[in-house]
Amino acid sequence: MTSDIIRPEIQALASYHVQNATGLIKLDAMENPFAFPESLHAGLTHALAAATLNRYPSPGAEDVKRAIRDAMDIPPELDILLGNGSDEIIQLITMAVAKPGACMLSVEPAFVMFRMIATFCGLRYIGVSLLTDFGLNLHGILGAIEREQPAVIFIAYPNNPTGNLFDRASIRKIIAAAGKYGGLVVIDEAYFAFARESFLDEIATHPNAVLMRTVSKLGLAGIRLGMLIGRGDWLMQFDKLRLPYNINALTQAAAIFAMQHYDLLLRQTEILKAERTRVSAHLDRIAGIQRFPSEANFILVRVTDAGQTFEHLLSRKILVKNMSASHPLMVNTLRLTVGTPAENDALIAALQDSIRS
Numbered sequence: 056m057t058s059d060i061i062r063p064e065i066q067a068l069a070s071y072h073v074q075n076a077t078g079l080i081k082l083d084a085m086e087n088p089f090a091f092p093e094s095l096h097a098g099l100t101h102a103l104a105a106a107t108l109n110r111y112p113s114p115g116a117e118d119v120k121r122a123i124r125d126a127m128d129i130p131p132e133l134d135i136l137l138g139n140g141s142d143e144i145i146q147l148i149t150m151a152v153a154k155p156g157a158c159m160l161s162v163e164p165a166f167v168m169f170r171m172i173a174t175f176c177g178l179r180y181i182g183v184s185l186l187t188d189f190g191l192n193l194h195g196i197l198g199a200i201e202r203e204q205p206a207v208i209f210i211a212y213p214n215n216p217t218g219n220l221f222d223r224a225s226i227r228k229i230i231a232a233a234g235k236y237g238g239l240v241v242i243d244e245a246y247f248a249f250a251r252e253s254f255l256d257e258i259a260t261h262p263n264a265v266l267m268r269t270v271s272k273l274g275l276a277g278i279r280l281g282m283l284i285g286r287g288d289w290l291m292q293f294d295k296l297r298l299p300y301n302i303n304a305l306t307q308a309a310a311i312f313a314m315q316h317y318d319l320l321l322r323q324t325e326i327l328k329a330e331r332t333r334v335s336a337h338l339d340r341i342a343g344i345q346r347f348p349s350e351a352n353f354i355l356v357r358v359t360d361a362g363q364t365f366e367h368l369l370s371r372k373i374l375v376k377n378m379s380a381s382h383p384l385m386v387n388t389l390r391l392t393v394g395t396p397a398e399n400d401a402l403i404a405a406l407q408d409s410i411r412s
Contacts, residue, residue, distance in 0.1 A: 064174050079374040080401055082392040085353050087274035089323045089395065095316055102312040103305055112304040119307050122314035123282060132259050134287040136294055137302050141245060141269045141281035142168055147293045148241060149176040152206035160205035162191065164216055164382035166243065169209045181205060185384060189217040189347065193225045197232050204236040211243040213250050216378050216390050218349030220250060234263040243267045246351035248324040258285060265289055272352055273320045275313055278306045327352050331393045337403045343410040353392045361387040367409040373402055
């Protein structure tokens with residue numbers, strides 16, 4: 056019987072659910088809505104066709120790392136570790152620190168995979184609730200660090216699902232406090248391309264902090280490539296847990312080619328940032344919608360009845376994310392991915408109709 060073998064905390068989990076979006080305007084998963092630039096199709100096809108499929112891929116994907124370093128201006132004193140999406144990076148870190156009795160700390164609400172992967176790896180999870188404005192509860196976090204002495208702390212910057220950038224000085228205080236007990240702080244910058252600030256310029260100055268990024272929000276979600284950026288002494292240990300050849304040959308070829316044309320990907324993010332501003336202005340004019348500030352490629356809103364609004368949007372063939380059940384602070388909230396101008400227009404019109412109905 057599975058109940059005799061499978062750990063009870065795993066039995067209690069639900070699988071990560073991805074809703075079927077066939078035939079819908081898909082605004083639920085923070086993806087870049089734009090296809091890979093058409094002007095690059097021929098070059099990408101050539102790069103993929105040239106990949107050696109009968110051999111194992113480059114074990115360390117060094118050419119990919121060099122391309123990322125050049126594109127993102129990663130300082131030479133920092134190393135790079137690549138993962139099959141950010142999820143694998145989170146798992147590598149969690150596995151590495153999962154001593155008996157160790158714990159992971161993060162804020163709540165946060166990226167759901169922090170808690171889930173802690174459970175996968177047998178790590179206690181401590182979630183400190185954000186303030187009602189979604190700011191950091193610094194006093195609560197510092198108290199939890201002193202009390203629990205977490206092995207690792209994950210802080211998303213900007214945060215998912217709230218979209219805001221936390222106070223930078225507060226994050227520095229969290230890093231310093233964790234360092235007193237030997238704890239590591241992972242700053243997750245999945246949405247770095249949409250934010251006005253980054254910790255890349257100072258991560259090397261913190262001996263107990265590393266930076267995590269992904270190319271998924273840059274329009275490359277399909278290739279599943281995440282990265283950890285930090286001091287070599289940390290990354291060397293995490294690399295020991297990385298499964299051999301974790302970045303496949305096609306992903307490596309696509310990533311190298313895409314990083315060589317990084318400027319075109321950033322042009323798409325600039326369009327999305329402009330759309331974020333435009334959509335935000337429209338949302339602010341709709342009575343019954345409370346919009347929260349965002350530095351990501353999505354916007355969190357609170358409505359009178361999120362379930363009803365969600366179903367109304369679905370009836371208009373628009374799929375968003377109902378966050379109401381994820382945390383008490385998220386009651387009646389919807390997370391709206393910023394789409395193409397036409398998709399955003401459809402969303403705005405449907406929301407206006409929903410509020411009037």
